[in-house]
Amino acid sequence: MTTISASESPLMIEAEPRALLDAVAADPAVPLALGVTGPGGHGRTTYLHELAGHYRRAGVVVHTDVPTDGAALDADAVLLVDDAHLLDDARLRTLHALVAGRRHRLAVSYRPWPRPAGLVALTEALRRDGRLIPLTPFTRARTAAYLAATTRLGRHPDVVDFVHTQTGGVPRHVEWLVREVREHEPAAGPPTEPPHQVLLRFGADLEDLAPDARRLLIALAADVPLPVDELCALLGRESAEIDALLAETRAAGLVGADGQLTPIVARAVTLLSPATDRTALWRRFTQLRLAHGASVLPLVRSLLAAGVAGDCPAATLEAAAEEALAAEPALAARLFAMAASGGRPAVARQAAAAALAGDLDLALRLSGRLLTTASSAQRVEAAVVAATALAHRGQADRSVELYQWSGRASAAAFAALGALATACPAERTEPNRADRDEPPTLHASAARLMADGVRHSVDGPAADALSTLVQAAALLEPDGRAVLLPDSPAALAALTALHCGELDIAERLLDRALTSGLGGPLLAPRHRLLRAWILMVRGRTAAAAEQLAAVTAGGPLESRDDLFAVGLNLGIARRTSDLGALRRGWVPALEALVRHPVDLFTLLPLGELAIAGARLGDLGRLQPYLRAARLLLGRLDDPPLWRTPLHWSGLHAAILTEDPATADDHVAALTAAAGHSRYGAVVAGAAACWVEVLRGMVDPARVETAARGLYDIGLCWDGARLAGQAAIRTADRRAMTTLLDCARTLQAGWGDRTGTPPPGAAGQRLSDREREVAELMVTGLTYREIGDRLFISAKTVEHHVARMRSRLNCANRPELLALLRTILADRSAAPTGQPWPRRGGT
Numbered sequence: 001m002t003t004i005s006a007s008e009s010p011l012m013i014e015a016e017p018r019a020l021l022d023a024v025a026a027d028p029a030v031p032l033a034l035g036v037t038g039p040g041g042h043g044r045t046t047y048l049h050e051l052a053g054h055y056r057r058a059g060v061v062v063h064t065d066v067p068t069d070g071a072a073l074d075a076d077a078v079l080l081v082d083d084a085h086l087l088d089d090a091r092l093r094t095l096h097a098l099v100a101g102r103r104h105r106l107a108v109s110y111r112p113w114p115r116p117a118g119l120v121a122l123t124e125a126l127r128r129d130g131r132l133i134p135l136t137p138f139t140r141a142r143t144a145a146y147l148a149a150t151t152r153l154g155r156h157p158d159v160v161d162f163v164h165t166q167t168g169g170v171p172r173h174v175e176w177l178v179r180e181v182r183e184h185e186p187a188a189g190p191p192t193e194p195p196h197q198v199l200l201r202f203g204a205d206l207e208d209l210a211p212d213a214r215r216l217l218i219a220l221a222a223d224v225p226l227p228v229d230e231l232c233a234l235l236g237r238e239s240a241e242i243d244a245l246l247a248e249t250r251a252a253g254l255v256g257a258d259g260q261l262t263p264i265v266a267r268a269v270t271l272l273s274p275a276t277d278r279t280a281l282w283r284r285f286t287q288l289r290l291a292h293g294a295s296v297l298p299l300v301r302s303l304l305a306a307g308v309a310g311d312c313p314a315a316t317l318e319a320a321a322e323e324a325l326a327a328e329p330a331l332a333a334r335l336f337a338m339a340a341s342g343g344r345p346a347v348a349r350q351a352a353a354a355a356l357a358g359d360l361d362l363a364l365r366l367s368g369r370l371l372t373t374a375s376s377a378q379r380v381e382a383a384v385v386a387a388t389a390l391a392h393r394g395q396a397d398r399s400v401e402l403y404q405w406s407g408r409a410s411a412a413a414f415a416a417l418g419a420l421a422t423a424c425p426a427e428r429t430e431p432n433r434a435d436r437d438e439p440p441t442l443h444a445s446a447a448r449l450m451a452d453g454v455r456h457s458v459d460g461p462a463a464d465a466l467s468t469l470v471q472a473a474a475l476l477e478p479d480g481r482a483v484l485l486p487d488s489p490a491a492l493a494a495l496t497a498l499h500c501g502e503l504d505i506a507e508r509l510l511d512r513a514l515t516s517g518l519g520g521p522l523l524a525p526r527h528r529l530l531r532a533w534i535l536m537v538r539g540r541t542a543a544a545a546e547q548l549a550a551v552t553a554g555g556p557l558e559s560r561d562d563l564f565a566v567g568l569n570l571g572i573a574r575r576t577s578d579l580g581a582l583r584r585g586w587v588p589a590l591e592a593l594v595r596h597p598v599d600l601f602t603l604l605p606l607g608e609l610a611i612a613g614a615r616l617g618d619l620g621r622l623q624p625y626l627r628a629a630r631l632l633l634g635r636l637d638d639p640p641l642w643r644t645p646l647h648w649s650g651l652h653a654a655i656l657t658e659d660p661a662t663a664d665d666h667v668a669a670l671t672a673a674a675g676h677s678r679y680g681a682v683v684a685g686a687a688a689c690w691v692e693v694l695r696g697m698v699d700p701a702r703v704e705t706a707a708r709g710l711y712d713i714g715l716c717w718d719g720a721r722l723a724g725q726a727a728i729r730t731a732d733r734r735a736m737t738t739l740l741d742c743a744r745t746l747q748a749g750w751g752d753r754t755g756t757p758p759p760g761a762a763g764q765r766l767s768d769r770e771r772e773v774a775e776l777m778v779t780g781l782t783y784r785e786i787g788d789r790l791f792i793s794a795k796t797v798e799h800h801v802a803r804m805r806s807r808l809n810c811a812n813r814p815e816l817l818a819l820l821r822t823i824l825a826d827r828s829a830a831p832t833g834q835p836w837p838r839r840g841g842t
Contacts, residue, residue: 013043017133021050028058032078032105033130035123037112040205041172041253042135044109048080051107066091075103084110085119085251092118099125113251137256138169146174151182162190168262170253176201177264194264202268205252212237216245217254218273218281221266223302234285270306279311286316297323300335314342321349326481329356329520348374348381352484356520360389360558380406384484387411391486392522392558394596396422399486409440413447414486420454421599423635443483446475450489453496454600458639462500462677465641469493473509473518480518487601488513488523494530495601499641501679501713503534510534525551529564533571533604539717539747541572548572559596566592567605570612575717577821579615586616598628600642607649614656626650640676643669644683651687655694660836663691682709686722693722696835698730704742711746720746729835766804773800774820 023030036044052062061077066087073079081087081095098104099122108126110119126132138146143164144157153159159181167173180195206214212235219226219234226234231242249255254265261269270278282303289296300320303309309317321335336350351366363385370382387402396418403415453468472489490513497506510531514524528551535544548568551557557565566589573581589609598606606622606629613619633643647669654663667687674684689706692699703726710719720743727739766774769790776786783794783801790797801816810816 013047014136017047017135020131020133021054024051024054028055028060031102032107033099033102033126034107035126035130035132036107036109036135037123037132038109038135039111039170039251039253041170042137043171044111044135045082047133047135048082048107048109052078052080066094068094073098073104077104079104079106081106081108084108084122085114085116087118089116089118092116092122096122096125099129102129111251113247138164138171138174140164140169143167143169143174146171147178150178153178153181156190159190166194166262166264168256170262172253173262173264194267196271198264199268199271202254202265203272205254206269206272209248209252209254210245212241213245213248213252214269214273215277215281216242217249217261217265217269218278219285220255220259220261221269221273221302221306222282222285222299223261223266224298230288233288234281266302267306270303270308275311278308282311283313283316286313290316290319295323296320301331309338314339314344314346317342318344318346318349321346321353325349325353325356326479326517326520329353329482329522330359333357333359333362345375345378348378348385351382351385355385355389355484356482356522358521358525358558360392360522363389380408384408384411387414388484388486391418392560394559394599396597396599397424400424403486408444410444410447413444413451416451417447417454418486420451420458420636421601422597423600423632442475442479446472446483446489449475450487450492453489454492457496457499457641458600458636462496462641462679466493466496466500466502466505469496470505470509473513476518477512477516480513480516481520483519485519485523488519488526490518491523491526491530492601494527494534495604496641498530498534498537498604498714499645499679500677501682501715503538503714507531507534525554525557525561526564529561529568532568533564534714536568536571536575537715537717539575539720541575541717544568545572559592560602563592563596563602563605567608571608574608574612574615582612582615586612586618590621593622593625598625598632600632600636603629603642603646607646610649610653611656614653617657619653619657640673640680644673644676644680647673648683648687651690655690658836660691660694663694663836667691679713682706682713683715686710686718690722690725691836693726693729694836696729698726698732698735698739700726700730700732700735700738703739707742707746716746720744770800770804771824773797774804775824777801778817778821778824 017036020034024032036047038044052064055062055078061074063073063077063079064081066079066081067073068090079098084092084095087095095106095108096118098106108122110123123132140160144160147153147160147163148155153163163174163177163181167177176198177194180198181191206217209217215235216231219231228239228242231237232239235242235245237245246255246259250257254269255261282299285299286296288294289299296316297320300309300312300317303312312320317335318339321332321339324332324335330353333350333353336346336353339346340350347366348370351363351370354360354366355363367382367386367389370378371386374382383402383406387399387406390396390399390402391414400415400418400422403411403418449468449472453465453472456468457465469489469492473493476483476485476489490509493509494506497503497509510527513519513527514531517524518527528547532544532547532551535541535547548565551561552565556562566585569585570582570589573579573585589612593606593609596602606625610619610622610626613622629646633639633646636642647666651663651666651670654660654666667684667690670680670684670687674681686706686709689699689703693703703723707719707723707726710716710722723739723743723746727736727743730736730739772790773786776789781789783797786797787794804810804820805813805816808816808819810819
């Protein structure tokens with residue numbers, strides 16, 4: 001690769017043409033019969049210019065016009081002819097004769113098209129008696145070298161990539177683009193689009209083409225694969241004529257060898273083509289595609305990128321929107337809006353697409369207008385959209401009302417689902433004729449299964465509920481991206497699984513839902529938050545926090561998702577003993593609870609908020625919501641599956657507020673539900689064990705059985721915490737060691753590997769002096785600084801630290817610090833350090 005000068009800019013050439021230039025520079029008398037070929041803009045003229053410079057510097061006369069009589073040409077002169085493809089037959093014959101005579105030095109450049117017979121004969125003669133050099137586009141390395149030679153931008157790979165991708169390495173286009181970006185600030189990254197001034201440079205090239213060739217470029221600018229037969233139908237030409245048009249545009253350097261336009265050429269063609277030509281051709285294109293049932297979305301997407309999608313008929317935009325609905329609902333909403341502006345009745349579909357994309361504000365605005373102004377069919381669709389949006393925002397009563405009014409079979413099932421969630425029976429309405437004629441679609445079947453599954457969870461076995469909801473999720477997986485749902489069957493199944501301890505099933509369901517895109521972007525946060533919730537209860541707090549951060553980074557959440565997010569935030573803070581994070585998250589959690597009224601599907605975050613409120617001494621502010629939850633469950637006859645986790649949370653809140661009577665009530669409620677499921681039995685046994693431990697009655701075997709039972713149903717953190725707290729409160733050193741080992745074993749099974757010690761493994765009580773030392777030690781003070789604060793020597797501080805490290809069985813200082821942080825933060829588990837009174841005692 002070598003740089004040669006042509007006009008103002010260097011041009012990068014490969015080894016073969018460089019070798020010839022070097023040979024001429026070394027010996028200008030060397031024989032020369034050369035053909036230089038390449039499309040427009042590939043440097044043929046520049047190459048001849050460089051040859052001429054070598055000869056002239058050596059004193060050799062250079063001619064550039066073909067003489068009418070080849071014999072009259074001075075044998076010592078050099079003939080350099082550019083654009084030989086434009087010469088007439090007589091001049092081509094003259095050049096052929098000069099090559100055949102082998103007495104003259106000459107070089108000829110030409111494009112690969114047109115190919116008159118005289119040029120073909122000349123090319124054969126040059127191949128036989130001289131040499132041919134094809135000039136090709138730059139490789140990326142040559143583009144980088146060109147930028148390095150002309151600007152400071154060659155050191156920036158992103159700028160090189162931008163230039164090379166936009167131009168495809170066509171030398172002239174590289175030069176044009178580099179001139180405009182030369183002053184670009186690299187720190188800001190490359191421009192996202194070619195500057196307007198660059199695009200205007202293509203005007204002359206486009207004007208030189210035949211009208212049909214320009215129409216071909218407009219078709220190719222759509223960036224949609226076009227077989228020859230489709231191009232023939234689009235342009236009204238035979239295949240041979242299409243081949244000739246492609247050859248013409250390739251020779252002009254506007255179409256690549258693969259028959260495609262580079263991005264910069266496509267933008268120039270779109271910008272510079274007359275709007276009437278462009279509109280007429282693309283209308284014809286979309287009509288052909290729609291007539292054959294082919295996709296129009298790629299075409300419309302390209303026109304959107306070029307800023308000329310307004311050239312498309314409204315029907316085409318609507319068809320493209322339907323195609324985009326499943327994978328890109330936000331794009332679909334935009335296209336439906338454009339179609340509606342063009343006169344299509346697409347506003348209801350726009351509202352549905354906006355809801356699927358998660359833009360519930362827009363969905364509610366559009367559907368609200370349609371409910372009062374649109375035709376009957378559009379009002380029905382608008383009612384379904386509004387009902388779905390309101391369900392996500394916690395307005396279940398209004399959602400149920402709109403679902404019932406719409407009269408659709410699936411909407412009736414969703415109304416029943418919403419009524420179950422709030423324990424408010426929905427009025428049954430007689431289906432109209434349209435509803436009776438509605439086919440039994442997968443959507444309608446899944447909706448009925450969702451309602452049936454939740455109904456089973458309230459009044460039937462948990463296994464039946466879970467099975468029914470899993471079936472509903474499976475029905476929607478093949479085409480669930482474009483289905484507008486008030487809730488996800490996978491999410492409801494996962495909630496049911498969480499409430500009965502089947503966390504592995506819940507995880508797999510949520511993973512499948514995320515992979516299939518069930519419910520579109522609207523429901524993706526719900527699936528990810530529930531996935532994070534499972535990680536949290538299993539004790540994998542670091543992974544849960546990472547997933548929560550990923551969800552909240554996407555912007556504000558709808559009220560139901562926000563309630564789960566704040567519940568996760570507080571739950572993670574509690575499990576990691578981060579009192580500061582617990583305090584910071586408390587007010588946002590209360591706000592989220594105000595935004596979303598209590599329903600059956602939000603009892604998990606409500607329970608987590610109750611424990612956090614007790615930890616912060618502010619449980620009173622949650623009492624109205626806890627009463628509402630109890631009333632809701634009461635209206636449903638206290639279904640064991642849904643009430644058990646809430647009582648489990650209530651038990652821990654009572655422990656934190658040192659309320660033995662309330663704790664006993666929760667234990668009694670859990671015991672009453674123990675026969676409903678294995679989960680209920682395990683939790684009931686663990687609850688009874690907890691209160692016994694707090695009353696100073698530690699049975700190591702029973703505690704370990706209860707702790708391992710909690711671990712087995714997925715409550716891994718709770719199991720380790722129970723074992724750790726029992727270890728704190730036993731006076732039997734052997735039992736203490738056994739329980740502490742149990743806590744560590746259960747923690748090791750979490751898989752989080754965060755270095756956090758077992759919850760409550762504060763195993764050993766610290767003396768008052770040791771606690772003072774520990775509190776100062778975790779702030780980062782040195783032994784001397786701690787001694788100065790406590791008026792003791794640094795040696796005495798070191799002695800206390802050594803005793804704590806030995807008693808807590810810590811291998812190193814970081815492990816000791818981590819455990820001390822937990823001990824200090826976990827003091828609230830039993831603030832007074834005194835055992836609770838026995839039941840019925842004083």
